[in-house]
Amino acid sequence: MTAVAPPAPAEIKYTGQYSVNPMDGVSFRALCARIPSVMKRIAGMSWAVDRTAVVLLVVCQVTVGLSAAGQLTATSDVMRSLFGDGTVQERLHQALPALIFVAVMAALSRTASAVSAYGDRRITPKLTTEADTTLVSSVCQVEAAAYSEDGFHDRQEAAEMGVIRTHVMVADAQQLMSSLIQLVTACSVLAVLDWRLLPFLLLAVLPAGVGSVLTARVDYEIHYANIANRNARGMMRWWATSPKYGDEVRANSMSGYLLYWYRILSQQADERSLAAAPRILRINLASAACGGLFLVATWAALYWLAATGQIAVAIAATAVFAVRTTLGALTQLVRSAAAVFHTSLYLGDMTTFLDEAQEKAPHRGELTVRAPLDEVCVRGAVYHYPGKDKPALDGVSLTLKRGQILALVGVNGSGKTTLTRLLAGILLADEGTVTWNGTDLAEVDPDTVWALTGLVPQVFAQWPLRLRENVNLGQPRSGGDVPVWEAIDAVGLREAVEDLPDQLDTLLAREIFSGVELSGGQWQRVACARGLHRLPELLIMDEPTSQVDPEGEHRAFETLKAMAADRITIVVTHRLENTKIADEIVVMEEGRVTEHGTYEDLACGDGTFARLLALSQDR
Ligand SMILES: Nc1ncnc2c1ncn2[C@@H]1O[C@H](COP(=O)(O)OP(=O)(O)OP(=O)(O)O)[C@@H](O)[C@H]1O
Numbered sequence: 001m002t003a004v005a006p007p008a009p010a011e012i013k014y015t016g017q018y019s020v021n022p023m024d025g026v027s028f029r030a031l032c033a034r035i036p037s038v039m040k041r042i043a044g045m046s047w048a049v050d051r052t053a054v055v056l057l058v059v060c061q062v063t064v065g066l067s068a069a070g071q072l073t074a075t076s077d078v079m080r081s082l083f084g085d086g087t088v089q090e091r092l093h094q095a096l097p098a099l100i101f102v103a104v105m106a107a108l109s110r111t112a113s114a115v116s117a118y119g120d121r122r123i124t125p126k127l128t129t130e131a132d133t134t135l136v137s138s139v140c141q142v143e144a145a146a147y148s149e150d151g152f153h154d155r156q157e158a159a160e161m162g163v164i165r166t167h168v169m170v171a172d173a174q175q176l177m178s179s180l181i182q183l184v185t186a187c188s189v190l191a192v193l194d195w196r197l198l199p200f201l202l203l204a205v206l207p208a209g210v211g212s213v214l215t216a217r218v219d220y221e222i223h224y225a226n227i228a229n230r231n232a233r234g235m236m237r238w239w240a241t242s243p244k245y246g247d248e249v250r251a252n253s254m255s256g257y258l259l260y261w262y263r264i265l266s267q268q269a270d271e272r273s274l275a276a277a278p279r280i281l282r283i284n285l286a287s288a289a290c291g292g293l294f295l296v297a298t299w300a301a302l303y304w305l306a307a308t309g310q311i312a313v314a315i316a317a318t319a320v321f322a323v324r325t326t327l328g329a330l331t332q333l334v335r336s337a338a339a340v341f342h343t344s345l346y347l348g349d350m351t352t353f354l355d356e357a358q359e360k361a362p363h364r365g366e367l368t369v370r371a372p373l374d375e376v377c378v379r380g381a382v383y384h385y386p387g388k389d390k391p392a393l394d395g396v397s398l399t400l401k402r403g404q405i406l407a408l409v410g411v412n413g414s415g416k417t418t419l420t421r422l423l424a425g426i427l428l429a430d431e432g433t434v435t436w437n438g439t440d441l442a443e444v445d446p447d448t449v450w451a452l453t454g455l456v457p458q459v460f461a462q463w464p465l466r467l468r469e470n471v472n473l474g475q476p477r478s479g480g481d482v483p484v485w486e487a488i489d490a491v492g493l494r495e496a497v498e499d500l501p502d503q504l505d506t507l508l509a510r511e512i513f514s515g516v517e518l519s520g521g522q523w524q525r526v527a528c529a530r531g532l533h534r535l536p537e538l539l540i541m542d543e544p545t546s547q548v549d550p551e552g553e554h555r556a557f558e559t560l561k562a563m564a565a566d567r568i569t570i571v572v573t574h575r576l577e578n579t580k581i582a583d584e585i586v587v588m589e590e591g592r593v594t595e596h597g598t599y600e601d602l603a604c605g606d607g608t609f610a611r612l613l614a615l616s617q618d619r
Contacts, residue, residue, distance in 0.1 A: 032213065035176075035337055038344035042173045045166075049126040053119040057174055060116035065181030067109040072189040072325060074098040074105065076318040083314035116178070120170050128166045131350065135163055138357035144426045146360040149386045155353050157231040161223065162350025165343045172339040179332035186326040193319050194311050200298035204291055205330035211287025212338030218276050218283070220345040226269040233265045243510055243517075244462075298323060364428070365443030369436045371452055373537035376400040376568055380432035381422055392418040394591035395432070405560065405569040407582035409609065415591040416572045417458060420540045423570065425449040436538075454536030458543045458572075460527035462518075464509035467497060471504075471529045487533035490559040491525040492552050521547040528556055532563070539563075542572040557581050576613045585609065 046054050081095035139156060146152050190197055239245055240258045249255055302323065306316035376399070383393040393415050400406055400423075408416040421427045422434050425441040434441045441449060463470050468484055477483045481504055488494055500506040500516060508526075509515035518526065524547045531539055541560070545553040553575075560569055561581050571582065579585045580599045587595035587602070587609050595607045602609035 032337075032341070034344050035340055038340055038347065039173055039176065041347065042169055042340075042343075045127055045130070046123050046170060046173075049130055050123050053122040057116055057119040057123075057170075058177075060112040060119065061174065061178045061181055063112035064109050064116070064178050065185045067105040067112070068182045068325060068329075069185035069189060070105040071102050071109075072186060072318070072322055074101040075321050076189075076193070076315070078102065079314040079317045083312070083317065116174060120174055123170050124167060127170060128163065131163045131166045134354065135159055135350070138354050138361075141362075142357050142360040143362050143428075144421070145386060145428075146357075154227050154231050155349075155356065157234070158224070158227050158349040159353035162346040162348075162353075165346040168339070169343050169347075172336050172343055175332060176336035176340050179329045179336055182329035183326065183333055186322060186329055190319065190322040190326055193315050193322060194305060196305070197298060197301060197319060197323060200294060200301055202330070204294035204298055205327065205334055207287040207290035207294070208331060209334030209337065211283050212334055213341055214283045215280050216338050216342035216345070218279055219342065222272050222276050223346075225272050229265050229269045233262060233269075236262055236265070295327075362446050364441075364446060367439055367444045368448040369439055369444055369452065370448075371537050372402060372566075373452060373568060374402045374437055375435075376423060376538065377435045377438075378419075378423065378432070379435075381419075381429040381434060382431040383418055383422060383427060383429055385418075391430075391591050393422065393429075396588075396591070396593055397432075398586060398593060398596070400568045400570070402568055403565050404584065405564050405571065405582045407579035407585045408570060408572045408588060409574070409576060409579060409585060409612070410588035411612075414588040416588055417542055418591075419588065420455075420542060420570060420572060424453050424455055424538065424540060452537040454531040454534035454539045456527050456531040456541045456544045458546075460524070462508065462523055464507070464512060464515070466502075466504065467500065467506050467508055467526070468504040470508055470526050471533050473530055473534075475534075477533070477535075483533060484529075487529040490532050490555075491528045492555045493522065493525045493529065496522055521549060521552065524548055525552060525556075532559065535563075536567060538568050538570070540570045540572075543574065544571070545573075545575075545578070553578070576609070576616055 043054070046057075075098075077098035078095045081098065082091050084091055084094065086094070135156075187198060236258065240249060240255075240262065249258065302316060302319055305311045306313060311319070378396055378398050381393050381396045382391050384391045396415075396419060398406075408419065410416055418427070422429055425434070425436075425444065425446050428434075428442050436444070436449065465474075468481065471484045471487055484504060485494070488497055496518070497503055497506075507515040508518060510517035524545065528541065528544050528548075531541060531544075539560075545556050548556065557578055560571065563569070571578065573579060582599065584596060585599060585602055586593050587607065589608060595602060595605070595609055597605075603613055604610070
């Protein structure tokens, strides 16, 4: 077999309504004007997580600033004494108190800086956790339809960067504050010495500030252009490295192609970064050249003032310190302002996404539904997935009564899963209604619906939790472990669980130290046990036994029959023999119900069900 070179992955572009970089066309002034509002937001977020630490930070910043002013003023006294009259010993003796004061101020400044770093360490982890959990909970709470919207996941990826930036946010804001305070104090001292030096100094650092903001903007542009690549790369990384898919990757010799794909995606992102490098170099060179020029002018002005006798040599010597302190504070100020600005870009994405998630959270109504659930009724339901012209459901009507088992069958893509999502209120119909006990789900608080629902989906989660929580999903029923064992018995898993090292306490995640892995069928039995453990009013099982052996499957369906009287049960299945347990079978085709009846009616008829049944027995 000749090896064929693999096709390169398509260039992924972040497109659609949200693909426009929010920074495009925004003026430099507008960019700088964002900084105070970002500082306010950072202060607000920090205040919310740790007020004491915020107060500590402010006190420390003020202390650092005041001690800088004290050091400068005392330095001026030291210089005056050193350049004054008398012997060297006398002049040194005279300068001693001011020197001691400088040392005390320096110690105070260092201590305040250390305490301030402590304050930062107190706030930052809480802030990051807060931002992270807010993001996760917002995504968990959006209407399920939002997941199908174009670019939703990409915007979530962009928002993740805002969370990551919270690591440095407080440190950046704190440096900005501290350099601002130091600057004000140093400038005041310098102004008292000779105000004519100030404009030169400002001009010396301004180009660095402009350069930093422009560089931050270019960085963000690259970040924005790479969002889709990062998103796809992250998913690919997980799928390629997760042990769950390790066999498939190896036995199908996929590693080569996956790595090739992963590398190309990374290279596409790198190319964008490299293309921007010359722009950043030009910005940095220009800002360094302008800054250097003005700095030379500052020193020249100082020299000229001293040489022409306009300021005393002692003052000029102090001015050297003041210029250095001011320069340091100014440089720090522009750097941290640029960093805060940089952070603001990512925080902007995060808050935009959180606002979007808030908008997409269910706003359905205040009505509630309560057990017992006697009837679920679908009337003329139509549903389109976002961006799709063809409806996934096209005018479905049916009524389900308490105690009834309904089987949903049909070819792949005929709309069975979508119908179950509407019945459980996960999706709302575009047209028509779904009612529970006569109440339209569009007006009901969805939490009250889901409190009465148990869903075993086709693709179920394998939670990295202990076995107990994998069954009760962290919602234990009264009776301790008894109901958990009952659910485990109902799916025939007791023996396997008893063999586990810690039984119900066993962690089901091979990737985590001391965790164990179950077989595919055992995992599916656990998923079924979850649905049964909830004793729901509406139980939906979508292909619940596709990986389970015949004995387990038989047992699961026997259990369903035994439990059916107290609920409405829906089973989606391609194994048509299993539909014998159903009181009614509904056959779906292209989003419509085309046949319904009992197994005997449909099997003896000449419709789709009979055709599919014959095919399933034709071996
Ligand atoms: N999240 C989604 N976003 C967009 N389209 C979707 C989504 N889920 C399903 N669809 C589309 O809706 C149609 C019905 O899908 P559905 O999953 O309901 O079919 P099904 O009958 O359950 O199929 P299967 O037997 O394969 O499970 C299909 O055309 C499918 O492509």
